[in-house]
Amino acid sequence: MKTAIIGLDQIGANLSRSLALAGESILIADRDHRKSRAFALQCNGRAHAVGVSEAIRRADIVIPCIHFAAIPQWIERYREELRGKIVVDPSNPIAPDGQGGVMKILPDDESAGQILAALMPPGTKLVKAFASIRPESMHAAANRWPDPAVLFYAADDLAAGDAVAYLIALSGFVPLCVGGIDQSIRIEAFGDLNESGALGKLVSYWEGRALLRASPRYSRASAVKAVREVKEVKEVKEGKPF
Numbered sequence: 599m600k601t602a603i604i605g606l607d608q609i610g611a612n613l614s615r616s617l618a619l620a621g622e623s624i625l626i627a628d629r630d631h632r633k634s635r636a637f638a639l640q641c642n643g644r645a646h647a648v649g650v651s652e653a654i655r656r657a658d659i660v661i662p663c664i665h666f667a668a669i670p671q672w673i674e675r676y677r678e679e680l681r682g683k684i685v686v687d688p689s690n691p692i693a694p695d696g697q698g699g700v701m702k703i704l705p706d707d708e709s710a711g712q713i714l715a716a717l718m719p720p721g722t723k724l725v726k727a728f729a730s731i732r733p734e735s736m737h738a739a740a741n742r743w744p745d746p747a748v749l750f751y752a753a754d755d756l757a758a759g760d761a762v763a764y765l766i767a768l769s770g771f772v773p774l775c776v777g778g779i780d781q782s783i784r785i786e787a788f789g790d791l792n793e794s795g796a797l798g799k800l801v802s803y804w805e806g807r808a809l810l811r812a813s814p815r816y817s818r819a820s821a822v823k824a825v826r827e828v829k830e831v832k833e834v835k836e837g838k839p840f
């Protein structure tokens with residue numbers, strides 16, 4: 599599956615670098631094409647800078663690493679290209695609070711994931727991921743061993759979730775599914791599973807499992823899946839395909 603990363607500021611740049619260094623061939627785009635061309639030079643020849651429309655058309659998985667407030671317009675603009683794709687939403691619905699901090703720009707009980715899922719064109723599957731981590735941790739906490747750090751994700755579609763879990767593993771983290779898109783709020787800023795939110799840190803696989811087991815939605819099936827994912831991360835690290 600081909601992945602396109604759109605927007606190369608903090609999360610987009612760190613994720614592109616991680617995937618490229620893991621050997622994944624990716625497409626990258628920014629509205630400033632000079633920026634994506636220059637950034638491609640830092641990615642071991644594994645990142646190919648193209649325009650936004652071309653990146654979406656050629657990819658199976660599209661990750662818009664742009665501000666939450668800009669994503670609805672982005673979806674409208676690229677509606678046709680996005681049909682049938684897996685879209686990964688890393689967004690946190692926050693803005694500066696005017697006092698040096700940030701505040702949530704949605705009502706407390708709403709999530710960016712649910713709002714954006716409802717805006718997707720028919721056949722497009724949204725997966726919430728990469729929202730729970732600080733950009734600097736994407737490099738600093740990647741590939742910890744033997745106690746890898748977890749990145750939580752939420753998905754309604756199992757196959758789409760698996761495809762994104764693979765990207766999480768390639769980027770050096772253990773993917774743990776928190777449930778459907780209605781659980782996105784737990785991963786987003788101020789959520790109980792966000793590194794900068796109530797959780798306040800990245801957690802190990804066993805800590806992550808304990809946190810999810812505390813949730814009534816955490817099923818035996820997802821526990822079995824998580825164990826398989828840990829093994830897959832180990833195999834990636836040892837250079838074995840899975």
Ligand SMILES: NC(=O)c1ccc[n+]([C@@H]2O[C@H](COP(=O)([O-])OP(=O)(O)OC[C@H]3O[C@@H](n4cnc5c(N)ncnc54)[C@H](OP(=O)(O)O)[C@@H]3O)[C@@H](O)[C@H]2O)c1
Pocket residue numbers: 604605606607608609610627628629630650662663664665666668672688689690691728729730731732733
């Ligand atoms: N930073 C964090 O701590 C953090 C952590 C987790 C998740 N996130 C989420 O990740 C997303 C990206 O955040 P960020 O801080 O990495 O980046 P950001 O500061 O939001 O910058 C986004 C990048 O994408 C470009 N861009 C904006 N709109 C675009 C469009 N329509 N098409 C193509 N490129 C576009 C921007 O270009 P211009 O400079 O020209 O606007 C910029 O290069 C956000 O949704 C954020 O909530 C951020």
